[in-house]
Amino acid sequence: MKAAYENDNIFAKILRGDIPCHKVYEDDDAIAFMDVMPQSEGHVLVVPKAASRNLLDADPGILATIAPLLQKLAIAAKSAFGADGISLMQFNEGAGGQTVFHLHFHIIPRYDGVPLQAHGRGMEDPDVLSANAEKLRAALAA
């Protein structure tokens, strides 16, 4: 049995503009914004606008469109935050690590010797998120 898309998830609300976000990028197909509970400095999410629960029910054409954008954001994040590496993660269903049920990709800057922090420890300071979004927008524009 396939789990359904639920339209009241928090990313759907962000996409509708009902909830604000620290936006980094937007085009017709996707939006990128800072994760409010970052696992590492500069943790950003790429969220396709099309409604799908996760990778399993997504339109393959949307995935093809999004993939090069993931690369752009990964390159920009590495540069913007002086990161040593990038971990890309995408979780499907609760067992797979998913907590918000709208398809999204995590782009997580990584730093030598710094282990990944657990997700959901707490909310990051909005000023930090805002400054990081600005750094990332500047790197994308460079």
Add this chain to the structure above:
Amino acid sequence: MKAAYENDNIFAKILRGDIPCHKVYEDDDAIAFMDVMPQSEGHVLVVPKAASRNLLDADPGILATIAPLLQKLAIAAKSAFGADGISLMQFNEGAGGQTVFHLHFHIIPRYDGVPLQAHGRGMEDPDVLSANAEKLRAALAA
């Protein structure tokens, strides 16, 4: 400074046929085979054939081609192993978790209540890998 692609990495050797693998899928653009040090039952890798070190230096067109294949493998793996979820991961540079420096994507079946095992604990029994590759090929063909 951009790190270069090195042609003697183990996935390049698998792609050249110099080293065997438990192959699940192959087309003109990519190959998929079982991870010999699975973090979970059914852990499979999708490896584009084009030479790139990781996501950061990959051809965007290759990424667009590969993305729908990641979905296909994720759906097949969830079905083949009766998994409750799927974690998709892709690591860039050592700090990002990368250990083999040819672009690859991890598709990791996840099971309720079973935490992810550390990578590199040891080699899985080849008979188990072979049986899992067969299950996954059958699910892809279904």
